Amino acid sequence: MQRDRSQSSPSMFRLAAASLAGTAIEFYDFFVYGTAAALVLGPLFFPTVSPLIGTLAAFGTFGVGFLARPLGSILFGHIGDRHGRRPVLIASLLLTGVATVAVGLVPTYDSIGIAAPVLLLVLRFVQGLGLGGEWGGAVLLTAEHAPAHRRVLWSSFPQVGPSVGFVLANGLTLTLSATLTEAQFLSWGWRVPFWAAGLLAAAGLLLRTQLSETPAFQELAANETRASLPLAEIVRGHWRLVLLTAGGLAAGYAVFYTVTTWSLAYATEQLHVDRTVMLACIMVAVAASGVATPLVALLGDRYGRRPLCLIGCTVVVVWMVPLVALLQTGRPVLMLAGFVVAMLAFTTMFAVTGAYLPELYEPRVRCTGAAVGYNLAGVLGGALTPIVATAASQGDGPPWGVAGYLTGIALLSLGCFALLPDTRPTAAAPGPATEYATA
Template structure:
């Protein structure tokens, strides 16, 4: 197989693999928003049960940095490809088993405890998945197209959410009132089929040429990646964590909190909000691809800074549109939200890998994304729901989104420009954009 075929297959395999992974993760978020309060916390009122469901959702995010460290270590030492097969299997098994957990009415407190265990295992798997998928694509990319290739695995997030939301909408319509009792299990059980497909696709992809080049360096092989990472890139790690804030946390304002807020607080029909999720995902895919292509021409930082500023300016207007409860206004709001969030997330595939040396790249990219996810990703639905309930108004939700976008904007201002950097070295300040 020639190099161009390897590149295409690596990009496609990364995209399909992350789509499956994010489908697995998203169906939990949707279930937590619309069903888990009754299934696993029936003795609580609706608001408290939803907060408890989101707390378990957050537990999966707390496990993701651990997955990033574990699988990042082996990804930097033994290769990207083999580690990605393991993370996909771990994520798939844990998600499939959620669909088989009995309800609280059947086994009592053991039900939510089993749910926590599955979320922890799934979080560890996803923690190691993202960094490897990005590197599989970026390290196969031709010169001048790392932004585009880096955006392909990023499509997995909106594509996975699109798939999850579509399946939920279909299952919800088909099962009707039974959705809250057993219908929600179907999307989890279907994940088993998707994982088998992902394993077959990834198994056929060769190791990245950049890793193979690095693996010939005996000195690099003797290193402990996480130790070397913090010795050589301490500031970059912190800035990487901050740069992910708007995508790690902001995404769940749009994709998870908004579903719960619309259905439970505003009385918007569930299918209307599920359709808004589909709209958000479609425009997220468009934004990811566009930002990747444009960043290959003008740089990562200019695109990121502009879209971060747009997120800040649009946060409150987006909620105003949703509060009209008019379907068209809601869908327009989520379309623009998806475009901005997708554009930012699409950039992170190339940016977060280019700022680290190849010998610690898997570990560095994984820790940046997963620590950010642990801090503000899974906690966002929980924090925002609790704040809104405490003050009795909605303004904490868009304010939280603004705060996350500001953190990311400032972080990227201090990172070097990387779109023209050497993929086998660490970028320096001479690559800064004039922005």
């Protein structure tokens, strides 16, 4: 027995590392667009409108990526449930990487006119398709290999990927912003992070081609019990579960993109806070979220998944007004404090979702069900938030409307999580969490 344990540990570390690296690269691709939308895409691709309308239009193209993500989860979820989790990991990374590099090559409005924002829109849609497939494949890679008593911990590694990807994207943007002149940054500097995505994608593909298929899917294939139309089974038998998970996770998305995208545009344009200061504050908060993720995951293994989600939503409800008040000061230390607490509330929910959502579905439809619920939450909480928050923050005084909007989403999420079951495996109450492979 001792030998088996020693052999399983390196395997799980390797799988977790590959999963983390992949999500980091794919979310780097996704986030670098959000940063560019907040800083430069408005004047470069929508120069014929007012600065406010340009920012809203840039955030509109940003939101298109979220609208594409549920479609990507349906497409890649079908592949994952019919043909395996491993093909999803490779195809989604390749698609997102190519689209991101292409964004960095699109000429601006001054060069090709209306074709510029149209191309931007199409490539953002393709980015969203790829990312919609990435999350389901990555979390199932770890969840379906992990031992039941440490499933949340191992499944939290893909959830660290977004923080790593964000820090990479904003770190490169911050470096370029600090070292280039304004003219250089607007001319070509903003494109460099998009070009860098090509190198990251190549490294990720090299790593992922060496992965093995998960035990749960191998068993489905061997027994010929794979779903022929996973989406149809989800719609017929699990639609309520999909809607509840989407509503539950919406608050986390809303908080994340309020901190990382809307606050960046609001503080630089209306409060006149230096761009590099804002990027640094946001990076520190997201890095704190990444560090806290595996620690919160351990609590999820010990105390359950749903309790952590309920706690995270409750913190969001009580923290949104203080967050807006601290942001309004324009003082880096106070803004950072507001961001860190908000991101830790987000982490309390999302650190456990890599295990929680797959555990809610039977193996034959797990890739589709978990991914569709997760990415629908992105539409509810991520796509609309920068647009609504930008519109609600016009005029003098603190943007209390933004705080009210976020509080309302958090209350919705709190109600959804209250209606979901917990899935922590126990000897007394076996359920979906105990049905699939243990390492």
